[in-house]
Amino acid sequence: MSDHDRTAWGRPLWLTITYYAIIAWFCFAMLFPILWLVLAAFKTNAEILSASGYFPRQWNLGGFEDALTEIGLLRYLANSFLVSAGAASLVVMVSAMAAYPVARFQFRGRNLITIIFALGLVMPFTALIVPETLIIRTLGLHDTRIGLILLYAGLFLPISFLVMRAFFLSLPLSIEEAAIMDGANYWQILTRVVLPLSGPGISTVAIMIFVFTWNEFLFATLVLSSEEKRTAQVAIRFFQSQFDFNLPGMFAAITIVMLVPILVFVVLQERVVRGLTAGAVKG
Template identity: 30%
Template structure:
């Protein structure tokens, strides 16, 4: 083996060793959370602590569903996430299509304004959006929280979809018009199939933002039955006790949809980008 080959082998060994350490550092807290959710409550404060449970059990998951309102928290989060994704994606597609395919005064300023709205810290929008929701009678309602999340997600979705629309060749739409297709039919059957990467990206962004959001859900929802799971998990910390068994098992459960969305959209992103490259 030559000196060059030895150096290359050493570099690869060091590189993969560092990569493995980085992966373990990243997933270490998740693994610990999973193991801790499978131990009885009396083992949480053992000295010395242990990574693996001494007595494996799934009772924490059964008690979480039986003795708490976690199911309602989870359903609220699912409903709010789906509502935000659908509204943000549909409105974003129509608005981005309008900004890139029609000529009218102020369209560039509108696009810049949407980017400016995205750059604003969300903490500045809490009070104005809350007052707006109260004024239209949607305080402490899931619909009001959905509208607030749409206001937060739509600027980024619009800007991203606008960028994707600008990369699409307009000649394909003109060919569809010549063949007799209308504007809506061309958008659905010609444009949207090439927009898969942008649609998936905006969907994932909206989902991850809404699924993990805490501040707006805490302020907008005042009744216990309307809580989302981030606020619901926080309610397991009381003045008298911290229910770690509920917090950890609930955190594992709410991580499952995020993992599923990531795995599903990862394949869609690769497929969509490949199709866009071939068609472009």
């Protein structure tokens, strides 16, 4: 597609200036609070409280030291990683197994399944806190990581299912047909032919679910109660009391917690964007 007509070519100067003014204002409105906090993490407590200047007078790493040693942030990060990686793998497996037959075979209830999953996509999670808490307790999964992983798998299944289904629909049929001719059965086709070809779809879903669950707060708070199982998001709730007026420590901890999904995003940008837009547009 040639796009020179819609690009900088021949644009009047005043319009270019207006564009950049709007962009600059957005950069400021979106990023200033976050940048201020990250910079403050390098200050001393007294310096933050004196509210003098945006940049630290001296780049001070004490806050980061406190964050990593004083409250066991590394353990919370490890917990988050376990839960998110567990949930992402489980969701990928379950949604691929469900989306494949729906995308490829004719059977009764096929459309119904798609419709019901699409309805699940718009379920407002916060409305469900009472039953989810009780189900987790009844199943004996309260305060277990596996309970939280299963719950996340359930909640994020609809979006993963729909993205996987769209991906399978976009795969060419011919290879599977050849496999059927060779006498391969359903499971052989799925595990040896389709899944190896589905790297992009699988990684899109996995990254998306990893970021969603990494950032999830409400159900992590409801399911995990013991201190040593807390995820990073749950830990944030206790930062204020744990850090007890150690503002650089708290800000450094927040900076580290924010950094993980940002790194995932910056490294895997294209995949994340594709996943989020695919999920959103399909919704």
